[in-house]
Amino acid sequence: MVQAYILIQTEVGKSSNVAEVISGIPGVVQAEDVTGPYDVIVRAEAESVDDLGRLVVAQIQQVEGITRTLTCPVVHL
Amino acid sequence: MVQAYILIQTEVGKSSNVAEVISGIPGVVQAEDVTGPYDVIVRAEAESVDDLGRLVVAQIQQVEGITRTLTCPVVHL
Amino acid sequence: MVQAYILIQTEVGKSSNVAEVISGIPGVVQAEDVTGPYDVIVRAEAESVDDLGRLVVAQIQQVEGITRTLTCPVVHL
Amino acid sequence: MVQAYILIQTEVGKSSNVAEVISGIPGVVQAEDVTGPYDVIVRAEAESVDDLGRLVVAQIQQVEGITRTLTCPVVHL
Amino acid sequence: MVQAYILIQTEVGKSSNVAEVISGIPGVVQAEDVTGPYDVIVRAEAESVDDLGRLVVAQIQQVEGITRTLTCPVVHL
Amino acid sequence: MVQAYILIQTEVGKSSNVAEVISGIPGVVQAEDVTGPYDVIVRAEAESVDDLGRLVVAQIQQVEGITRTLTCPVVHL
Amino acid sequence: MVQAYILIQTEVGKSSNVAEVISGIPGVVQAEDVTGPYDVIVRAEAESVDDLGRLVVAQIQQVEGITRTLTCPVVHL
Amino acid sequence: MVQAYILIQTEVGKSSNVAEVISGIPGVVQAEDVTGPYDVIVRAEAESVDDLGRLVVAQIQQVEGITRTLTCPVVHL
Numbered sequence: 001m002v003q004a005y006i007l008i009q010t011e012v013g014k015s016s017n018v019a020e021v022i023s024g025i026p027g028v029v030q031a032e033d034v035t036g037p038y039d040v041i042v043r044a045e046a047e048s049v050d051d052l053g054r055l056v057v058a059q060i061q062q063v064e065g066i067t068r069t070l071t072c073p074v075v076h077l
Numbered sequence: 078m079v080q081a082y083i084l085i086q087t088e089v090g091k092s093s094n095v096a097e098v099i100s101g102i103p104g105v106v107q108a109e110d111v112t113g114p115y116d117v118i119v120r121a122e123a124e125s126v127d128d129l130g131r132l133v134v135a136q137i138q139q140v141e142g143i144t145r146t147l148t149c150p151v152v153h154l
Numbered sequence: 155m156v157q158a159y160i161l162i163q164t165e166v167g168k169s170s171n172v173a174e175v176i177s178g179i180p181g182v183v184q185a186e187d188v189t190g191p192y193d194v195i196v197r198a199e200a201e202s203v204d205d206l207g208r209l210v211v212a213q214i215q216q217v218e219g220i221t222r223t224l225t226c227p228v229v230h231l
Numbered sequence: 232m233v234q235a236y237i238l239i240q241t242e243v244g245k246s247s248n249v250a251e252v253i254s255g256i257p258g259v260v261q262a263e264d265v266t267g268p269y270d271v272i273v274r275a276e277a278e279s280v281d282d283l284g285r286l287v288v289a290q291i292q293q294v295e296g297i298t299r300t301l302t303c304p305v306v307h308l
Numbered sequence: 309m310v311q312a313y314i315l316i317q318t319e320v321g322k323s324s325n326v327a328e329v330i331s332g333i334p335g336v337v338q339a340e341d342v343t344g345p346y347d348v349i350v351r352a353e354a355e356s357v358d359d360l361g362r363l364v365v366a367q368i369q370q371v372e373g374i375t376r377t378l379t380c381p382v383v384h385l
Numbered sequence: 386m387v388q389a390y391i392l393i394q395t396e397v398g399k400s401s402n403v404a405e406v407i408s409g410i411p412g413v414v415q416a417e418d419v420t421g422p423y424d425v426i427v428r429a430e431a432e433s434v435d436d437l438g439r440l441v442v443a444q445i446q447q448v449e450g451i452t453r454t455l456t457c458p459v460v461h462l
Numbered sequence: 463m464v465q466a467y468i469l470i471q472t473e474v475g476k477s478s479n480v481a482e483v484i485s486g487i488p489g490v491v492q493a494e495d496v497t498g499p500y501d502v503i504v505r506a507e508a509e510s511v512d513d514l515g516r517l518v519v520a521q522i523q524q525v526e527g528i529t530r531t532l533t534c535p536v537v538h539l
Numbered sequence: 540m541v542q543a544y545i546l547i548q549t550e551v552g553k554s555s556n557v558a559e560v561i562s563g564i565p566g567v568v569q570a571e572d573v574t575g576p577y578d579v580i581v582r583a584e585a586e587s588v589d590d591l592g593r594l595v596v597a598q599i600q601q602v603e604g605i606t607r608t609l610t611c612p613v614v615h616l
Contacts, residue, residue: 002511005188005195007161012138012146016231034159034226035130035148036267041159041226049464049511053343053537061320069320071343072188072195073535075515077170079203082265082272084238089446089454093308111236111303112438112456113575118236118303126156126203130229149265149272150227152207154247166523166531189515189533190344207266215243223243225266233434280387280434284460284574292551300551302574304458306438310588313496313503315469324539342467342534349467349534357541357588361420361614369397377397379420380496380503381612383592385478390573390580392546401616419544419611421498426544426611457573457580462555474600474608497592497610 001045002052003074006060008040014065015039021063027055038070049073078122079129080151083137085117091142092116098140104132115147126150155199156206157228160214162194168219169193175217181209192224203227232276233283234305237291239271245296246270252294258286269301280304309353310360311382314368316348322373323347329371335363346378357381386430387437388459391445393425399450400424406448412440423455434458463507464514465536468522470502476527477501483525489517500532511535540584541591542613545599547579553604554578560602566594577609588612 010018015033019040022031029043042060046052056071087095092110096117099108106120119137123129133148164172169187173194176185183197196214200206210225241249246264250271253262260274273291277283287302318326323341327348330339337351350368354360364379395403400418404425407416414428427445431437441456472480477495481502484493491505504522508514518533549557554572558579561570568582581599585591595610 003186005159009145012143013134015134032157033130033229033231035126035133035150035229036224036226037147038226041228049343049535050538053341053539056343057321057323057539066320068317070190070345072190072192073343073511074195075187075189076512077187077515077519080263082236086453089451090442092442109234110306110308110438112306112434112441112458113301113303114455115303118305126227127230130231134231147267149267149269150203151272152264152266153204154207154211154264163530166528167519169519187515189511189518189535191532203266207264210266211244211246220243222240224268227266280458280574281461284462284572287574288462288552288554297551299548301576304434304574307435308438308442311494313467340465341537341539343537344532344534346534357420357612358615361418361616364420365398365400365616374397376394378422378498380498380500381420381588382494382496382503384589385495385592385596388571390544417542417613418616419613421609421611423611426613455575457575457577459571459573462572471607474605475596477596495592497588497595497612499609 001047002049003043003045004052005072005074006042006044006056007038007070007072008042008066009068010039011065011067018063018065022060025059027059078124079126080120080122081129082149082151083119083121083133084115084147084149085119085143086145087116088142088144095140095142099137102136155201156203157197157199158206159226159228160196160198160210161192161224161226162196162220163222164193165219165221172217172219176214179213181213232278233280234274234276235283236303236305237273237275237287238269238301238303239273239297240299241270242296242298249294249296253291256290309355310357311351311353312360313380313382314350314352314364315346315378315380316350316374317376318347319373319375326371326373330368333367335367386432387434388428388430389437390457390459391427391429391441392423392455392457393427393451394453395424395450396452403448403450407445410444412444463509464511465505465507466514467534467536468504468506468518469500469532469534470504470528471530472501472527473529480525480527484522487521489521540586541588542582542584543591544611544613545581545583545595546577546609546611547581547605548607549578550604550606557602557604561599564598566598
């Protein structure tokens with residue numbers, strides 16, 4: 001199992017809606033609005049890095065209003 | 078009361094108009110054009126972090142010509 | 155109550171220890187190692203923005219091996 | 232007369248002291264602690280761009296604990 | 309002969325197609341999807357820095373869905 | 386007299402044309418294509434910081450294909 | 463098996479030595495000096511994301527002269 | 540012949556001296572102090588990309604007070 005934080009930038013004025021829509025995507029644990037260089041921070045999990053990549057590209061990035069996503073996989077050192 | 082600086086990037090050629098429009102938004106103390114990585118720097122204040130977030134998303138980010146805002150809340154340490 | 159994500163960069167080779175030490179700080183909900191531009195992502199909460207600022211400066215930034223912290227307060231829009 | 236915002240990054244744990252010391256430098260109008268990618272935001276003014284550069288290099292950057300300054304001159308378009 | 313890595317950002321949801329199309333451009337050795345601040349990393353080679361610049365501008369940047377490219381020429385020190 | 390470097394990012398595939406058009410703007414000393422995080426680097430001069438700001442906003446940023454400009458005034462310390 | 467590119471920043475003047483030392487670490491496929499925002503680009507592989515994280519933290523980041531590493535796992539979409 | 544701009548960040552308070560020392564290095568055409576995210580901008584030229592890389596690493600980066608250099612080769616498209 002792979003966990004990750006996904007730091008998201010949205011079009012201006014879209015962050016609230018983006019967070020709400022992402023919250024309903026399977027694999028997404030939490031999606032919250034934040035201030036600062038990112039607009040929404042998501043916690044998600046998937047079976048593998050490739051599955052995580054597919055979750056981001058095929059599901060999360062399809063949400064209207066997202067301009068950039070930055071995936072930060074959690075590592076257990 | 079929460080104060081914040083909001084560092085704004087605009088579409089090319091729009092900074093002057095953006096600063097002028099933002100100046101008239103309630104809660105905005107000052108809005109000025111600058112050179113460098115940001116185009117406009119705004120000082121604003123609100124009742125709480127959530128109100129500040131709403132001011133940025135619902136009022137400032139609605140101004141036409143803004144591409145990114147970066148909110149930096151003032152902290153009293 | 156104010157929640158925030160704190161994105162942390164550490165000196166090379168220090169991320170694992172930084173995450174472990176931060177986990178024990180009161181107010182910190184979770185601290186995990188990640189890969190990408192940040193090394194550790196922390197979730198914390200405090201009574202106010204000022205308290206959050208004090209938690210970051212007086213507690214988290216005192217952990218040896220941290221080079222930069224980026225605080226992203228959660229906003230409820 | 233040239234006005235500018237100076238966005239400052241400090242060593243971890245030093246922002247509060249940096250803001251306090253900078254507040255006392257002639258030409259500095261205001262210096263405040265913030266959260267986000269910058270730690271202190273300063274407003275300053277000088278006779279010319281060159282004087283502003285000297286104020287930053289010869290006075291502000293001499294304050295112990297500063298790692299980066301980013302000067303954003305105000306422009307009147 | 310000049311080698312280079314080209315770090316590419318794409319529109320959301322376009323990285324997979326971008327990598328596939330770039331793979332077929334002469335001078336491109338490899339093009340792979342990655343996670344993090346970049347979406348696709350390409351390795352390419354050309355006769356000179358100017359030829360490399362032309363390969364990037366005239367061939368790679370023409371691929372639909374690319375928003376930024378960052379060329380990092382390999383140097384033999 | 387104020388001199389400045391202006392670091393420019395363009396839409397993909399537009400850098401060559403942007404550099405050529407900017408070269409013809411009064412106040413621009415040189416405009417060249419580069420590789421790396423910026424696409425075109427310009428050297429310009431104006432009577433004052435405000436004039437420089439106007440040159441950038443009213444002339445350079447009007448050139449089609451520019452997405453960001455970063456003005457770095459030269460300072461004589 | 464997980465592949466990744468690791469984008470490395472080094473202390474000034476250290477990139478050549480860093481690339482040479484990293485080349486000898488098991489799991490590293492290639493390590494080259496580049497110009498631009500990064501100084502060395504490494505290609506590495508490991509059994510899992512956690513192993514990749516350990517390779518970076520326990521082996522690569524131990525090389526003297528490295529200031530930042532940015533791991534970009536390859537994803538097969 | 541390869542030309543390049545080299546964007547330099549220095550330790551706080553060192554930019555003026557860095558620019559002066561770099562001005563005397565063979566291959567350097569001009570070195571000036573600037574304000575903004577960079578502290579010194581250099582124009583240099585060399586026989587090839589590899590020679591340019593060596594000039595930066597072996598000569599420019601040896602100047603005391605430099606923390607980062609970003610080389611942007613000029614390309615003739």
